[in-house]
Structure formats: structure tokens, C-alpha cells
Amino acid sequence: MGSIVRFENVGLRYGADGGSDGETLSDLNFALAPGSFYFLTGASGAGKTSLLRLLYLAQRPTRGAIHLFDEDIVTVPRDRLPGFRRRIGVVFQDFRLIPYLSVYDNVALPLRVAGVEERDLDTPVREMLAWVGLASRADTRPATLSGGEQQRVAIARAVIARPEILVADEPTGNVDPEMAGRLLHLFDALNRLGTTIVVATHDIHLLSRVSNAQTLRLEGGRLSDPTGALRYPPRNSA
Amino acid sequence: MRRLTALFPSVRAADRRLLREGRLSGPMPWVLAVMLFLTTLAAAGGLALGQAAQRMGGGLETRATVQIVQADADARERQAAVTLTALRGDPAVRSVERVGAAEMAALLEPWLGAQGTDDLPLPVLIDVGLTRADAVPDLARTLARVAPDARIDDHRAALAPVSRLIGTLRWLALAIVLLMTAATGFVVVLAAASALDTHRGTIDVMHLLGATDIQVARLFQRRIALDALFAGLIGLGAGMLVLTLIGRQLAGLESELVGAVALPAWGGGVLVALPLATTLLAAAAARWTVVRALGRLL
Numbered sequence: 074m075g076s077i078v079r080f081e082n083v084g085l086r087y088g089a090d091g092g093s094d095g096e097t098l099s100d101l102n103f104a105l106a107p108g109s110f111y112f113l114t115g116a117s118g119a120g121k122t123s124l125l126r127l128l129y130l131a132q133r134p135t136r137g138a139i140h141l142f143d144e145d146i147v148t149v150p151r152d153r154l155p156g157f158r159r160r161i162g163v164v165f166q167d168f169r170l171i172p173y174l175s176v177y178d179n180v181a182l183p184l185r186v187a188g189v190e191e192r193d194l195d196t197p198v199r200e201m202l203a204w205v206g207l208a209s210r211a212d213t214r215p216a217t218l219s220g221g222e223q224q225r226v227a228i229a230r231a232v233i234a235r236p237e238i239l240v241a242d243e244p245t246g247n248v249d250p251e252m253a254g255r256l257l258h259l260f261d262a263l264n265r266l267g268t269t270i271v272v273a274t275h276d277i278h279l280l281s282r283v284s285n286a287q288t289l290r291l292e293g294g295r296l297s298d299p300t301g302a303l304r305y306p307p308r309n310s311a
Numbered sequence: 312m313r314r315l316t317a318l319f320p321s322v323r324a325a326d327r328r329l330l331r332e333g334r335l336s337g338p339m340p341w342v343l344a345v346m347l348f349l350t351t352l353a354a355a356g357g358l359a360l361g362q363a364a365q366r367m368g369g370g371l372e373t374r375a376t377v378q379i380v381q382a383d384a385d386a387r388e389r390q391a392a393v394t395l396t397a398l399r400g401d402p403a404v405r406s407v408e409r410v411g412a413a414e415m416a417a418l419l420e421p422w423l424g425a426q427g428t429d430d431l432p433l434p435v436l437i438d439v440g441l442t443r444a445d446a447v448p449d450l451a452r453t454l455a456r457v458a459p460d461a462r463i464d465d466h467r468a469a470l471a472p473v474s475r476l477i478g479t480l481r482w483l484a485l486a487i488v489l490l491m492t493a494a495t496g497f498v499v500v501l502a503a504a505s506a507l508d509t510h511r512g513t514i515d516v517m518h519l520l521g522a523t524d525i526q527v528a529r530l531f532q533r534r535i536a537l538d539a540l541f542a543g544l545i546g547l548g549a550g551m552l553v554l555t556l557i558g559r560q561l562a563g564l565e566s567e568l569v570g571a572v573a574l575p576a577w578g579g580g581v582l583v584a585l586p587l588a589t590t591l592l593a594a595a596a597a598r599w600t601v602v603r604a605l606g607r608l609l
Contacts, residue, residue: 131519133609154522154609159521169516174328185326186522230520 076104076140077084077238077269078128083137085294097123098294101137105271107237108112110264111282113273115291121273122166126289128271129163129240130154142237145184159187162236162268165244168227169221170215176202176226177211197233205229205259221252232263239263245279257282271292319591327511330506330534339535340467340503340542343495347589350491351582355554357484358578364477371466372444373405377437381460384432390458398439399458403449406440439463492592499539499593503600504530518608528601531595539593543586546594551582 085098105111109256115121126132127139130146139146141157162183164258170179181198202208205225207218215223224247231239241260245253253276261283263271272279280288290297377394381387390479391409410418423431447465454461467474475508507514514527543547554574561572574582 129519131609151606151609153525155521157521158519163519170514171329171516178328182517183520186517186520186526307390 074105077107077142078105079140080127081102081138081140081286083127083134083139085120085127085132093111096135096294098134098238098291103289103298105238105269107269108263108264108267108276110270110283110286111272112283112286112288113271113278113291114277114288117170119276119291120294121275121291123294125242125271125273128238130158134138142251144221159183159234160237161274162234162239164224164227164231164239164241164244166246168215168223170226170230172215173220175212175214176207176218179215179226179227180233182230189255201233203228203299214247216263219232220247221249224256225259232268235266236268236271238271241270243274245274245276250278253279254282319463326530328511329517330530337502337505339498339505342498343542343589343593344545344549346498347543348486348545348549348588350585351486351547351550352489352497352583353487353552353577355550355574355582357481357488358581359572359574360477360481360484361470362575362578363572364474364481365471367474367477373441374466375439375447376464376466377435377439377440377451377454378460378462378464379435379437379458379460380433382432387432387435388462390460391437391463394435394454394458394461397453398437400448401446401450401453403442403446404439405442406438408438410436410438416418423467425456475539492589495539495589496592496596497534500600503535503597504604505533506531507601508605514605518605524602524605527605528598531601532597535597536590536594540586540590543589547582547586582588 075238080101081104083098083101084096084135086096088095101124113121113124125133127134128141130141133147137147142160146154147158171182174182177198179203181194184194184197199208199211203213205228207222207225207229210218210222215226218226224244228241228244231241239260244256244260257272258280260270260272263285264285274280280286333447372502377398378392379387379394381390395409398404415436419433439450441450444467447463451463454463558573
């Protein structure tokens with residue numbers, strides 16, 4: 074498999090602004106290799122979140138084609154999209170934890186959505202909570218956790234179902250540098266297990282902290298390629 | 312059966328926690344309870360009126376009364392004799408019974424007192440049972456030939472205005488039940504839409520984690536169906552209480568006409584089915600609303 078994600082002439086426009094000048098994202102052409110680690114950078118308002126929304130299927134592009142897992146998800150029937158979404162883990166910028174559920178239930182949610190039996194849930198959820206260092210907080214509500222702890226719950230929820238792609242929107246935006254380093258370590262560990270990682274950040278100091286990461290840079294809704302990630306063949310391709 | 316199961320999906324306890332409010336929260340269940348209460352009363356009224364109409368019709372359709380109104384007692388008795396003979400010989404007549412003097416006195420006692428009616432030229436009354444409801448015109452012609460002072464009264468005609476009124480009230484009750492059913496559907500649609508807004512954040516997260524529309528709809532469907540069931544039972548209970556009280560008061564009136572207004576034996580089953588039907592309706596309306604709303608998302 075050459076790429077896990079491929080964008081072809083993708084444009085995205087919100088509202089009824091006419092012409093390509095009104096596009097939030099324009100002429101995106103790139104491919105992501107399976108098992109790679111990407112940083113998506115750009116100034117605030119450059120379109121990072123919009124690009125991620127296209128990646129985790131919260132939005133259809135206004136034009137162009139998006140191939141995900143070798144299928145054109147722009148034209149795929151709507152009732153097949155949940156199957157694609159279950160293969161993508163998402164860490165939202167604002168975490169989006171469900172406030173009235175315990176940490177355990179928040180982390181277990183993707184498995185329950187996927188129809189995993191209750192008896193098969195406990196071990197992976199406890200292991201995941203231990204992995205993010207929150208084993209002792211399983212029964213607490215998110216509101217009682219610090220920002221960094223909530224971030225880790227969000228990450229645990231995103232990766233519990235072993236997604237093929239993990240998309241994280243400013244995952245270190247609300248945490249101190251030490252916690253940011255630990256979170257990146259978690260992503261790196263997941264990447265070593267074969268998950269393709271896309272982390273959107275405006276923190277350029279992060280870019281050097283993952284040795285094999287490549288950088289995609291968005292400027293005014295268009296993609297530049299400072300590390301050649303788009304020009305060279307995907308890392309894991311044959 | 313599969314469709315019925317789809318309306319009452321089994322949802323895991325952990326998934327039920329995704330909609331946090333408990334049962335009978337918010338105004339919707341109480342509105343449904345009030346509507347079920349009114350529906351129960353309307354349905355019971357319709358059923359009882361139907362029963363009354365049936366009893367009145369069943370008792371009176373094949374009955375008639377012959378009166379011989381003649382001041383001269385000898386002539387009256389002669390005509391009574393030939394009338395009885397003619398009636399007994401007619402194949403459309405099932406039974407003939409002359410109302411006796413004591414019974415006549417008892418009938419007239421409320422108006423004339425207990426001093427007796429011996430001196431009054433009272434008409435002869437003959438109670439006639441018919442084999443068919445439409446025999447009265449033929450009998451009237453027969454009697455006109457043999458007893459010129461005989462008059463036959465068709466009870467159906469006398470009670471026709473009452474029957475028409477009962478029929479109108481039955482249709483009104485049916486209309487109220489149907490309107491209440493439609494209103495219940497609208498209330499559930501509004502409640503489901505409101506619940507969707509309340510839980511928008513949770514739904515968005517579930518949606519992006521790969522939940523299908525049906526998975527999300529099941530949560531709302533089950534919750535709203537249970538709310539509707541409890542509300543229905545409350546409404547039914549209150550309705551039955553009121554009906555019991557009204558029934559006791561009607562029984563105290565000791566009126567034959569009013570006494571005919573009573574629920575048929577199977578009427579209780581219909582009333583008990585109302586909350587169950589409401590639950591089904593609520594589950595279907597909730598599912599439709601949620602699936603339709605989610606269909607607007609990607």
C-alpha cells in the first residue's frame with residue numbers, strides 16, 4: 074500500500090463565498106504514508122483544524138477527492154462512513170470528554186461504539202489508563218482532572234480502539250512543556266506500533282522532539298512542504 | 312416482531328448512561344401523562360356510549376307497544392281482543408303480552424297517586440316482541456283493519472334523537488382519541504428534538520467515534536419509550552380513578568337509560584392498551600426524529 078491518505082485537488086469553502094479566493098483550503102495535493110508521523114503546522118487561521126476535520130470525516134470537501142484506506146470517501150455512501158471513522162482516532166483540541174461519564178467510560182466509549190462486549194472491555198481500558206498514567210482516576214469525572222490529565226484521557230480514548238490513523242488537534246496546547254513531552258512520547262510509542270500520526274500544532278519547538286517526524290505546513294489554506302514529506306515516496310512504501 | 316423489537320432495543324447499562332437525565336425528567340412525560348389521562352376518558356366515554364347504544368338498540372329494535380285508545384270500555388275491550396288475536400297470528404310477532412291493570416296503576420302512580428285508576432278510561436297497552444325490527448309498518452296496516460283505535464308505537468322512532476346524540480358523541484370521542492394520538496406524536500417529536508439539542512455534544516462525539524445513526528437513535532428511542540410508558544401508566548391510573556368515581560355516581564342515579572352507559576367487558580383491555588400503544592408511537596416517533604436529524608450530519 075503506497076498511502077493511507079491521499080488528497081487530490083481538494084478545496085474547502087465554508088458558507089456561500091464564491092470562487093477559490095473564498096476557500097479555507099485550496100488545491101491540497103498530498104499523500105500520507107502508513108506508519109508515518111506528521112506534524113501539521115501553520116499560523117492560527119491557516120486551516121489546520123479544517124484539514125483535520127476533512128481527515129477525521131467531520132466535513133466533506135467542496136471539491137477534489139480524498140482517498141482514505143484506498144477508498145474515495147467523498148463519494149462513498151454515508152452509511153459506510155462510521156466504518157471509516159472507527160479506523161481513525163481523534164484527539165480534539167477541546168478534548169470533548171463527556172462530562173457526566175467517568176474517565177473509564179469515556180475511554181471505553183469507542184470500544185462500546187464498535188460493539189465490543191462488556192466482558193472484553195475491562196482489560197484494554199485498564200491497560201490504556203495505566204499507559205497514560207491515570208489508572209487510579211478511572212472512576213472520577215473529567216471535571217475533577219487537571220488539563221493535562223483530561224488531555225491524556227482524550228488521547229486514551231483516541232487510541233483505545235487501535236486506530237490506523239491518529240489525528241490530534243493542538244494536543245499540547247493546554248499543557249506545560251514537560252507534559253507536552255510526555256504526550257509526544259505517547260504518540261511516538263503509538264507510531265512505533267504502526268499507527269499513522271498527524272499532529273496539528275503551532276508550537277515549532279515540538280517539531281524537533283520526534284526524530285522521524287515530517288512536517289506539513291499550511292499557509293493561507295495551501296500546503297507547503299518544508300521537509301519534503303510530500304515530494305518523496307512514503308517512508309514505508311515498497 | 313422484528314419491527315417491534317427494533318422499537319424497543321436492548322441497550323447496555325453503560326450506554327444508557329450516555330443520556331444522563333433520569334426517567335420522568337422534564338415536561339414531556341408529564342404532558343404525555345395528561346394527554347393519556349384525557350385520552351383514557353375520551354376512549355372510555357366512546358366505549359361506554361357504544362355499549363349504551365347497543366343495549367338500547369338491542370332491547371328496543373325488536374319491541375313495539377300497541378295502544379288502544381277508546382273511551383268506551385266495551386269497544387276498547389272488543390278491539391283489544393281482536394288485536395291480541397291478530398298479533399298472535401302474525402309470523403312477525405314473537406311475543407304478545409297485555410299490560411295488566413296493576414302494572415298500569417304502578418306506571419301511573421308517580422303522576423296520579425296511589426288512589427287507583429279504576430274510574431279512568433285508560434288505554435289498553437300491549438307489549439309486543441317482534442321477530443324482525445322492520446315489522447312495525449306491516450303490523451300497523453294489519454291492526455288498522457281489525458281495530459281502528461289501535462296505535463302501534465315503534466320504540467326505535469321514539470328513541471331516534473337519543474340514538475343520534477349518542478352516535479355523535481361516539482364520533483366525537485373517537486375524534487378526540489385520534490387528535491390526542493396525533494398530538495402525542497408531535498409532543499414526542501418535539502421532545503426528541505429537544506433531547507437531541509441537549510445532548511448535541513455527546514452525539515457529535517459518538518458520531519465522530521463511528522457510531523451509526525441507529526446506535527444513537529436507540530438511546531433516545533429507549534429513553535423516550537420508557538418515559539412514555541411510565542407517563543401512560545400514570546395517565547391511565549388517574550383516568551381509571553376518575554372513571555370509577557363517575558361509575559359509582561351513575562350507579563347511584565338508578566336510571567335505566569343512564570345505567571345503560573357502561574364500559575363493555577372488553578373495554579378495560581382497550582384502555583390498558585392505550586399506554587402500550589402510546590409507548591409504541593413514542594418509540595417510533597423518537598426513532599424517526601433522531602434518524603432524520605442525524606441524517607443531516609455527514
